[in-house]
Amino acid sequence: xxxxxxxxxxxxxxxxxxxxxxLSTIDDIELVEVNIETKDVTLKSSEEIDLDLVKSLLxxxxxxxxx
Numbered sequence: 652x653x654x655x656x657x658x659x660x661x662x663x664x665x666x667x668x669x670x671x672x673x674l675s676t677i678d679d680i681e682l683v684e685v686n687i688e689t690k691d692v693t694l695k696s697s698e699e700i701d702l703d704l705v706k707s708l709l710x711x712x713x714x715x716x717x718x
Contacts (some may be wrong), residue, residue: 652695652696652697652698652699652700653693653694653695653696654693654694654696654700654702654705655691655692655693655694656691656692656702656705656716656717656718657689657690657691657692657716657717657718658670658685658690658691658692658709658714658715658716658717659690659715659717660690660713660714660715661685661687661690661692661714662687663687664687666685666687666714667685667687669712669714670683670685670692670709670712670714671683671685673708673709673712674692674694674705674708674709676708677696677700677704677705677708679696679697679698679700680694680695680696680700681695681696681697682694682695702716702718
């Protein structure tokens with residue numbers, strides 16, 4: 652499954668690394684792609700992802716998920 656959302660605070664490689672490392676801790680996620688220019692995050696997973704969990708994890712890191 653593919654899940655895509657925006658994170659307006661993405662501005663640099665550090666943001667990208669933080670998001671990738673944070674979301675990679677979720678068991679079903681196979682791939683995390685972050686596009687700095689478009690501020691989009693794409694998740695590839697074997698199962699449907701709990702977006703509330705994604706929002707919570709990123710909120711703790713200072714990022715906002717915009718669906």
